[in-house]
Amino acid sequence: MEEKQKTGKYSRIYNQLEELLRDKPGTIACMATIVAVLHHKMEHYFWTGFYLLDDGELLVGPYQGSLACIKLKKNTGVCWAGINRKETVIVPDVHQFPGHIACDSRSNSEIVIPLKNQKGEIVGVLDVDSRKFDAFDETDGVWLERIVGLVGWAGL
Numbered sequence: 001m002e003e004k005q006k007t008g009k010y011s012r013i014y015n016q017l018e019e020l021l022r023d024k025p026g027t028i029a030c031m032a033t034i035v036a037v038l039h040h041k042m043e044h045y046f047w048t049g050f051y052l053l054d055d056g057e058l059l060v061g062p063y064q065g066s067l068a069c070i071k072l073k074k075n076t077g078v079c080w081a082g083i084n085r086k087e088t089v090i091v092p093d094v095h096q097f098p099g100h101i102a103c104d105s106r107s108n109s110e111i112v113i114p115l116k117n118q119k120g121e122i123v124g125v126l127d128v129d130s131r132k133f134d135a136f137d138e139t140d141g142v143w144l145e146r147i148v149g150l151v152g153w154a155g156l
Helices: 001-020 029-040 077-085 139-156
Strands: 049-054 057-064 088-092 109-116 123-130
Touching: 001 029, 001 139, 029 049, 029 057, 029 123, 029 139, 057 077, 057 123, 077 088, 077 109, 077 123, 077 139, 109 139, 123 139
Parallel strands: none
Antiparallel strands: 049 057, 049 123, 088 109, 109 123
C-alpha cells in the first residue's frame, strides 16, 4: 500500500474510532473496539491485540487473530522490547529478532506500540503481527501511536 493511501486509511480508521469511543466506554471496551476495527480494516494484520502489565507480568488482553500466548516471558521478545525501550518497535523480520516469542509461527513481521496511562506510565502494548515480511513502517507507527492514545480516554 502506498504511503498516501495508507495515511488516508489510518485517518479514516482514527476518525471512526474517535466517534465510537467518544462516550469513554471503559478501558477494556476501548481496547476491544480498537483491535476489532484495526484487525478487520487492515488487510495485512494477522494478529492484533493488547498485552497488559499485571504485577510485573505481561498478560494477553483483548485481541483478534489466532490463539495468543497468555503470558510473555519477562524481558524477552518484541513486546517487552517496546516496554523496556519505552518506544514503538518495528521488526521487519521477527525471525531475526533475538528472543522473539513465536506465539504463531506464521508471523513474519511485527510492530509494538507502548500503551500509557494518564500519568504517562507504560501499562502495556498494542502488538500487531503480519504474515508479510517488512509489513510495517513509520507511517504505521505514527498512526498506531495516535490510535492507542484513544485508550487513555477511558481512564487507565
